[in-house]
Amino acid sequence: MHAVIITNRVKRYVNGFKIMIEPLMELGYEVTWAGDFTEFKEDINAIPCNIYQVNFRSNPFNINNIKAYFQLRRLFNEKQVELVHCNTPIGGVLGRICAKQAKIKRIIYTAHGFHFYEGAPLINKILFKKGEQYLAKITDTLITINNEDYQAAKKFILHSNGRLFLTHGAGIDTDITNKLDLQDVEKKRKEIKVPLMAKVIFSAGELNKNKNNEIIIRAIAKLNNPNIYYVLCGEGKLRDKLEKLAKELGVEDKVIFLGFRTDVLELLQAVDIFAMTSFREGLPRSLMEAMVAGLPCIVSNIRGNRDLIHQEKGGYLSHPKDVNEFKNSIDKLVNDLDLTIQMGEFNKQVVKKFDIKTVKDEMKKIYME
Structure with a gap:
């Protein structure tokens, strides 16, 4: 055959x-x-x-x-x-x-x-x-x-x-975090130039129009909280535009572009919140990896994301163009450690069926x- x-x-x-x-x-x-x-x-x-x-x-x-x-x-x-x-x-x-x-x-x-x-x-x-x-x-x-x-x-x-x-x-592989040779969080954060006590939002993927990363940059600018950082992992033709936007909004020192990385799974252990703000997805692997890592997730309310994230249980689903919805979701999570832990544990259970x-x-x- x-x-x-x-x-x-x-x-x-x-x-x-x-x-x-x-x-x-x-x-x-x-x-x-x-x-x-x-x-x-x-x-x-x-x-x-x-x-x-x-x-x-x-x-x-x-x-x-x-x-x-x-x-x-x-x-x-x-x-x-x-x-x-x-x-x-x-x-x-x-x-x-x-x-x-x-x-x-x-x-x-x-x-x-x-x-x-x-x-x-x-x-x-x-x-x-x-x-x-x-x-x-x-x-x-x-x-x-x-x-x-x-x-x-x-x-x-x-x-x-x-x-x-x-x-x-x-x-x-929902057991991948148990197989990683993880560095401690302090060492990883020092490597990516983020303070240990900061609240870190993380996105992974190509920097293109569909990924819609600018919505998080605009959201943290509105929050004006010096303790919030946004780390983007990946390359793409919109990098220059996103860097320019961060500078225009006065958050260029809070938005960190890591470029292409091979240690995404390790980075997920050193951040607090995962963001996926795309206009279109099928069933995003990077979101599943964040769930395996036990992170709460703020995502756009689109197909694929809806199959993975349960509203107010594993994170928050928002309209991909609504800056205020994302701002409010970030604000809730950075100010409630118990909630982030609870949502992260919920996601670890949900993702097992994948x-x-x-x-x-x-x-x-x-x-x-």
């Missing part, structure tokens, strides 16, 4: 790939992973299955995607494939079309976040929704990872006898359908 996993750009062999590849191999499939491995940063020989280079590009109008289409066609012609599991928007489109043309027995697609989400531009709700409705008709198994997408997908018409599933995302072992079992059962 041969199965093909299709993804876009691959940099590391992370949980999101393990939960697809490893269950298939346990079921006796020979697995080929088709994706763009040109920027892979680990030992590629450590990947336990076959790999096949495909020149996917995230921009649907990039000419390389034409080449990617023919590369997939060649792969399906060379091998007797019984199952294809497609991921990412471009991989989901090209993979399903090529699999249909090759008359592959079972076509699976995981939606990591439909583009016609609540609050999306009208064109997304029309164009992308129509596209997903059309592709659903050639999809045998559709997997969603958050409740909003699951409810939307219920209205799709899948290929004959097709099945729809809601899983717990890509999975996370453990990678659970997700692997879910995927294995889906493959066995």
Whole structure:
């Protein structure tokens, strides 16, 4: 039996790939992973299955995607494939079309976040929704990872006898903090230039428009509390703009840009509050990592975040454009240590159901359908 996993750009062999590849191999499939491995940063020989280079590009109008289409066609012609599991928007489109043309027995697609989400531009709700409705008709198994997408997908018409599933995302090691060689908080805070007694809000991810980091900068400026710091981990094209905003608001010494880091899990042990203020998410891994670390979370009230954070139990959900809501949430947490501990412990319990072992079992059962 041969199965093909299709993804876009691959940099590391992370949980999101393990939960697809490893269950298939346990079921006796020979697995080929088709994706763009040109920027892979680990030992590629450590990947336990076959790999096949495909020149996917995230921009649907990039000419390389034409080449990617023919590369997939060649792969399906060379091998007797019984199952294809497609991921990412471009991989989901090209993979399903090529699999249909090759008359592959079972076509699976995981939606990591439909583009016609609540609050999306009208064109997304029309164009992308129509596209997903059309592709659903050639999809045998559709997997969603958050409740909003699951409810939307219920209205799709899948290929004959097709099945729809809601899983717990890509999975996370909920026991990871017990395996870390943690530095003490004082040493870590000294390293990132934050006072030991300060209240620290932390965000991780690319500094782009979607992540909406400026809302926290504006919120702490409104609070005007010299004991509150905001630490951002990640790079992106908006870094200069965010640094300029912090300076304009007079909080440049309270907003710290760490750039790219490989010690995010350790940093989470040295901060007080996690913030995720995005306009759009699927099921954010960085938020789950913060929950595993036992942090209270202030997040935007959007899909994915709503699946993870319970209002006033694990943190606060606010409109992504409402500075005052975020300001009030921060103010409550920095002034109530017992509340932060209580919320953090609640999150540690909630996130257990998203453990990678659970997700692997879910995927294995889906493959066995």
